[in-house]
Amino acid sequence: MSIDKDLPDLIKAGIITEETGSRIQEYYKAKSNSSPNRLFVAFGILGSLLVGLGIILIIAHNWDDLSRATKTFIAFLPLVAAQLICAYVLLKKSGNSIWIESTTTFLFFAVGACISLVSQIYHIPGNLGPFLLIWMVLCLPLIYVMKSSMATLLYIVGITYYAVESSYFSYPSSSSYLYWVLLIAVFPQYYLLIRSNPKSNFLTVENWLIPLSITTVLGTLASNAEEFMFVAYFSLFGLFYIIGNNTFFKDKSLRNNSYKVIGTLGTLILLFVTSFDGFWNDLRTEYYSYESLLTANELWVSIGISIVALVYFYKQQKDKPMRQLPPLSPIFLLFIVIFCIGYFSSIAVVLINLIILTISILTIVDGAKREHLGVLNFGLAIITIWIIIRFLNTDLSFVIRGLLLMAIGIGFFSANYGMLKKRRRNE
Template sequence: MSILKDLQDLIEADIITQETAEKIKNHYKDKGDSSINRLFVVFGILGAILVGLGIILIIAHNWDELSKTIKTIFAFLPLVIGQLLCGYALIKKNQSIAWKESTSTFLFFGVGASISLVSQVYNIPGDLSTFILTWMLICLPIVYVMNSSLTSLFFIVGITYYATETSYWSSPSKESYLYWPLLLSILPHYYQLFKKRPKSNFMVLHNWFVPLSVLIVLGTLADKEGELMMVAYFSLFGLFYLIGNLDFFTEQKARSNGYKLFGSLGMIILLLTLSFSEIWEDLRKHEYVFKELITTPEFIVSVILTALTSWMFYVYQKNKSIEDIKPLAPMFIVFAITFIIGHYFSFAVVLINLLVLAIGILTIRNGAEKNHLGILNYGLAIIAILITCRFFDTDLSFVVRGILFVLVGVGFFATNYWMLRKRKKNEH
């Protein structure tokens, strides 16, 4: 690195001291070591996966020619090898993330291979969801014994697949309530990542995997009153958005903040979906029996999520002024009220459209105040999409529709041009 080569010249020219030069050398050495360690972790994990797949393929190729005893031995072989490797990593390589993650990955897939092979050899009946659930329950201790974040991510994917297989894809569908305690069981590891390695790649991946998993599985709670899940989902989006705006996440790069992205886009998409009058007409045709309604899982989860989001909003807002409220932060409350109104009055669709328009305008203002082109264009995009929706939903003439699109296009150009000129002016 050129700066390291120039250090001696800088010392001789009395620009820096010998002590400062040593600090610079140590800084770049640590940075280089960190990059090497990350590569070692990645290649170690890939190596473990490839070795495991290779062993499975070799066994599978000769499977039919093997006796039942040999098949049983081979069925447990991946499990035994994985445990021995994990034991070696714990005893001899306890400080090596690469060793712990790669051996844990091998053991994770070894457990799945052993379960499936034993079931095949002895013709043990069972469906796919039961297999995945058994696999995940056996592998949960690996996360904490090995302190393996990659196994935690595999676990989240596994329980998500279990829930979708059980409730979405099976016929007849069954409840997948076990998903929720399983998800809670992984949160202590997530918290340890937050405390010890808040900027690690594993932390970033958890910030995306956890909210995405919850979004996918929440729909499994729908039963007979599925339309109430709109309130549940909107409150969940609001909760994610508020979590994404906590100090910890705002100090991170945007790529680390899956909560804010899912929350913001989710609320906007749901509002735009409900900006069409046909949906509200269908909702008003539905009749509710209150005594039956309050016992449905959709109602219960909607109340729980709305209460939880209200608490998070209080936590987020308690030390801030009203002027600091972000446009989307209190929208879950407004949406819940509008949803109730929409079951009795037709003007709810007008309120939704005005709400989306207001969010777009406030987002543009927020972007202008922060001198942030991304936020500003996001607000313009919200308004543009709203106008596009009304293009297909109103009886306006094509001339009026064309003028609206021209105005939006001019708005995009004018606001971006003004923002760029403002930045140049501030630089000078």
């Protein structure tokens, strides 16, 4: 429906009055003026990046012929220029998101370039981890002073890279505990963006970056009791899944519900990994003394995340009947119990496989009730992957494996055909 074309017809037909038509037209005009063109914002940010790269290339061509003073002047020139432009934007263009995002992006990279160039000019030694840390700390105020979502996204990527570089690539010579402080520093902006602009494209990207960043960096906390990190990750993915089912995310599409997607896939991957005997055999061979457990990072991280997940789970489910319980929500609690059992008994692997089978059946049933092909096929995909994994863990003949694969294929076809036939009847 085109407002400009259809309003005269609606007025002529007597459906709405001329006054109502004018008010509708003014409403949509004000709405279009208040929401910036997404393409302009994207091109503004891209333009800032290209200008910065062009300047770097031009300077790099003649860099060796310049004096130290000239090099220092050039190192600070983009930084000073970017700060002046940002000051102008704050004073004159504070309501224009195109100006804010593009100039803040320019300043963000100007800070990094200045630090790098000064270190190179004066031969200041250092590694990539500390460089990224200084860069991100200096750029943190941009998120709140400029109110820039692009600066937030770059900041999250930067602190994640810092943590990965410090605790994965440079381990054990360095650690990345400051990552968690830097991440918490961005949460107020995240909350304000959710409240002020819940349909923002920047918020959608941020919703993906934050859980992915936490998932990536959580493993850096492992030290001497790595098996306990499975509990931490189960609880983390359980927390993500519960967040993805809250009132804000529940009705969003999967593209906009990153917490549910990451929580679901993460939980299922961990279930498949722990469905083999190898993990539990390794767990039973480990010996942890009381003193070593008390000093293990993994134990306290697991307890902390599990408590947060449990509190959020209780708040979400306390007024709802059990039949409305999402199938993956309590998995982190079940795994904690199974993990304790698995330390002493081999029955843990059987329980994990039963959980996978139960989840797939519940998902298939839910898809059939809702007449949702996506949910139905997801449940079928879970049970298919589980059967294929069991192929790898059992000694079956090729004939039996072939017959089972044929049965799975027939099951897929029959379920989808039955669903489509049911839809046609209802129509």
